[in-house]
Amino acid sequence: MLTPSPESLPTIDETMGLERYFSDRSSAVESVQTSEWWIQVGGANLDAMVETLRRDSLTLKEARLQAEQALLSAKIAGGQRLPSVLAFSDISTSRAPDFTGDFSWSEAYSAGLLLDFDTDIFGRLRATQRAAQLNAIASQLVISATEQREIAALAKNYVSASALERRLALANRTAESFRATYDLTNQRYAGGSEAVSASDVQIALQNLETALVDIPQIETDLAKQFLIIDEQLARSPGETQSSYKGSAIPYSHFSISPGRPASLLARRPDVAAAELRYLAALEDIGAARANLYPTMALSASLTFQGDTPDEVFDWDRYISSLASSLTAPVFQGGRIRAQIQVEEARADELANAFARTMLAAVIDVELALSDLTGLETQRDQLNEALKTARLSNELAQGRYQQGLTSLLSVLETQRSLNAAEQNLILTEQAILNARIDLFLSLGGDWSGRRAVGQTDRTGT
Numbered sequence: 001m002l003t004p005s006p007e008s009l010p011t012i013d014e015t016m017g018l019e020r021y022f023s024d025r026s027s028a029v030e031s032v033q034t035s036e037w038w039i040q041v042g043g044a045n046l047d048a049m050v051e052t053l054r055r056d057s058l059t060l061k062e063a064r065l066q067a068e069q070a071l072l073s074a075k076i077a078g079g080q081r082l083p084s085v086l087a088f089s090d091i092s093t094s095r096a097p098d099f100t101g102d103f104s105w106s107e108a109y110s111a112g113l114l115l116d117f118d119t120d121i122f123g124r125l126r127a128t129q130r131a132a133q134l135n136a137i138a139s140q141l142v143i144s145a146t147e148q149r150e151i152a153a154l155a156k157n158y159v160s161a162s163a164l165e166r167r168l169a170l171a172n173r174t175a176e177s178f179r180a181t182y183d184l185t186n187q188r189y190a191g192g193s194e195a196v197s198a199s200d201v202q203i204a205l206q207n208l209e210t211a212l213v214d215i216p217q218i219e220t221d222l223a224k225q226f227l228i229i230d231e232q233l234a235r236s237p238g239e240t241q242s243s244y245k246g247s248a249i250p251y252s253h254f255s256i257s258p259g260r261p262a263s264l265l266a267r268r269p270d271v272a273a274a275e276l277r278y279l280a281a282l283e284d285i286g287a288a289r290a291n292l293y294p295t296m297a298l299s300a301s302l303t304f305q306g307d308t309p310d311e312v313f314d315w316d317r318y319i320s321s322l323a324s325s326l327t328a329p330v331f332q333g334g335r336i337r338a339q340i341q342v343e344e345a346r347a348d349e350l351a352n353a354f355a356r357t358m359l360a361a362v363i364d365v366e367l368a369l370s371d372l373t374g375l376e377t378q379r380d381q382l383n384e385a386l387k388t389a390r391l392s393n394e395l396a397q398g399r400y401q402q403g404l405t406s407l408l409s410v411l412e413t414q415r416s417l418n419a420a421e422q423n424l425i426l427t428e429q430a431i432l433n434a435r436i437d438l439f440l441s442l443g444g445d446w447s448g449r450r451a452v453g454q455t456d457r458t459g460t
Contacts, residue, residue, distance in 0.1 A: 037439045037444055038050055038151055038154075038155050038439075041155050041158070041159065041432060041435070041436060042155065042158045042159070042162075042247075045158075045245060045247075046154075046155060046158050049154060049158065049229070049233065050151055050154065052233050052235075053150055053151065053154055053232065053233055054147065056233060056234040056235075057150055057232065057233065057234060058234050059146060059150055059232075060143070060146060060147055060150060063142055063143045063146040063147075064143055066139060066142070067136070067139035067140050067142065067143050069139075070132075070135050070136040070138075070139035071136045071139070073132050073135070073136070074129070074132040074133045074135070074136040076132070077125075077128050077129040077131075077132035077133075078129050078132075078133075080118075080125050080128070080129070081118075081120060081125045081126065081129060083115055083116065083117040084115065084116045084117070085113060085114070085115050086113070086114045086115075087111075087112075087113055087114075088110075088111065088112060088113075088114065089109075089110070089111040090108075090109070090110045090111070091107065091108075091109055092107070092108045092110075093105060093106070093107050093108075094106055094107075094108070106307070107307065107308075108305065108306075108307060109305065109306050109307070109308065109309055109311070109312045110303055110304065110305045110306075110312065111303070111304050111312050111313070112301060112302050112303035112304055112318075112319075113301065113302045114299070114300075114301050115298075115299065115300040115301070116297060116298070116299050117297065117298045117299070118295065118296075118297050119295075119296045119297065119298065120295075121293075121294075121295075121296055122290040122293040122294075122295075123286065123287075123290055124286075124287050124290030124291060124295075125287075127283045127284070127286035127287035127290065128283070128284075128287045130280075130283045131280040131281075131283035131284050131287065132280075134276045134277070134279050134280035134283065135276070135277065135280045137276055138272075138273040138276035138277050138280070139273075141269040141270070141272050141273040141276070142269070142270075142273050144269035145268070145269040145270040145273060148269065148440060148443070148444075149440065150232070152436050152437070152439065152440040153232065154229070154232055154233075155436045156433055156436055157225060157228055157229050157232065158229070159429055159432045159433060159436070160225050160429065161222065161225045161226060161229065161244065162247045162429075163425055163426070163428070163429040164218060164221055164222040164225055165222065165247065166247075166425050167218050167422065167425055168215065168218045168219060168222060170418070170421050170422065170425065171211065171214045171215045171218055172215065174211050174214075174414070174418045175208065175211040175212050175215065177414055178204070178207045178208040178211045178411075178414065179208050181204050181207070181208075181400075181407070181410055181411065181414065182201075182204040182205055182207075182208045184400075184401065185200050185201050185204040185407055186201050186204070186205075188403075189201050193403070195403050195406075196407070200407045203407060203408070203411065204407060204411070207411055207414075207415075211418075223241060226238075226240045226241035226244060227240075227241075267442070267443035267444060268361055268441075268442070268443035269443065270357055270361075271354075271357050271358055271361055274350070274353055274354040274357040274358075275354055277350050277353070277354075278347065278350040278351050278353075278354045281343065281346050281347035281350045281351075282347055284343045284346070284347070285340065285343045285344055285347055287343075288336070288339050288340045288342075288343045289340055291329065291336045291339070292329065292336055292337075292340075293328070294326055294327060294328035295326070295327055295328075296324060296325070296326045297324065297325050297327075298322075298323070298324050299321075299322075299323050299324070299325070300320070300321065300322045300323070301319075301320065301321045302318060302319075302320050303318065303319045303320070304317055304318050304319075305317055305319065361441060364437065364440070364441035365438065365441045365442060367437070367441075368434055368435075368437040368438035368441050369438065371430070371434040371437070372431065372434045372435065372438065375427060375430050375431045375434055376431065378427055379424070379427050379428065379431060382420065382423055382424045382427055383424065385420050386417075386420040386421060386424055389413070389416045389417040389419075389420040389421075390417060392413045392416065392417075393413040393414060393416070393417045395413075396409050396410045396412075396413040396414075397410060397413075
């Protein structure tokens with residue numbers, strides 16, 4: 001049911017041109033490219049990275065070069081429909097006996113033009129040209145699809161770096177909290193307090209050292225994340241780390257109008273490219289079938305001949321000809337019909353690829369929406385748990401300073417608070433990643449809204 005058939009897809013009227021046929025889809029894709037959805041994730045800092053990505057990414061440069069090759073192939077296919085004109089010149093020297101029986105040398109000069117033209121009465125060349133044009137447009141859409149994937153990957157790397165920075169700041173705060181608890185415990189033990197033992201001092205010191213161990217690992221992970229961004233932006237190693245000043249924009253709830261995601265799937269360039277490749281395969285079938293029928297070619301020549309170079313372009317010595325030829329296949333050993341079957345099988349393959357791309361696009365949307373729904377609920381619960389953990393920690397710290405509770409109670413509330421903050425950071429990172437996935441699956445932003453505090457390119 002998902003496999004499209006030739007009857008279910010729009011046909012291309014040669015009189016309207018491929019550009020007009022594809023104008024609506026191209027306009028939709030272009031609007032996605034200018035939606036700048038990533039600003040809702042990382043603001044102006046991520047926007048600057050995206051500009052660098054578009055300019056310097058080696059992956060995008062490779063896609064552009066492949067698209068240029070497809071465009072040149074389309075020009076070649078179009079050139080095959082035009083007359084072929086060749087200019088030639090020839091100089092020959094010959095030795096022959098004369099009437100006296102002696103041998104003599106003679107020279108002959110010739111120059112002229114040759115013209116060949118395939119009338120393409122059964123449309124083989126026209127079908128080949130349309131297929132090449134469709135593939136060229138598809139290759140342009142592949143650039144858009146590659147760009148969207150690269151921007152999404154960059155946005156996720158940016159979010160990961162921001163989350164690691166938050167985790168590093170949290171680890172430092174946690175270490176300072178455990179250090180303050182250790183200093184207070186050690187001070188009270190040195191002062192001879194009966195409520196504090198040497199074991200309490202060692203426990204407080206152990207928790208401080210455990211907290212300090214996490215910091216180098218997070219710093220290493222953050223440095224690796226910056227290197228990943230360097231590679232994606234084709235930068236020198238360390239350039240991003242030395243210039244990074246960004247952070248992810250706090251996520252807010254959003255809603256999508258019913259039915260909108262399905263209607264916006266048409267904007268996805270990978271879906272549009274898959275459709276075009278299928279239509280190009282149908283044209284290839286037409287070109288292969290045309291080989292079953294006769295071909296008629298026209299040829300003409302204009303030749304000048306002379307015994308000396310000065311005589312070559314004497315209009316009294318020119319020879320002209322005009323001819324036509326009709327050729328038809330009689331026996332090809334089944335090669336032509338086998339080629340038709342190959343093209344039909346390839347079209348079926350691309351039809352299934354188109355259906356698979358469409359199905360994957362729908363599944364991507366549903367997965368992203370499902371992740372967002374669950375993660376938003378989890379985030380709300382974590383916020384409530386964090387409020388409780390902060391209050392419990394404040395109460396325990398106050399009571400411990402007054403000598404009303406044990407050290408273990410304070411350490412437990414500190415660990416609980418650290419875990420709650422850590423889980424919230426990771427959940428917010430997962431939410432942003434899920435929203436990036438939703439942007440990617442829908443081919444861009446679906447709301448048309450700007451992020452809080454976002455301005456346009458003019459600064460208004």
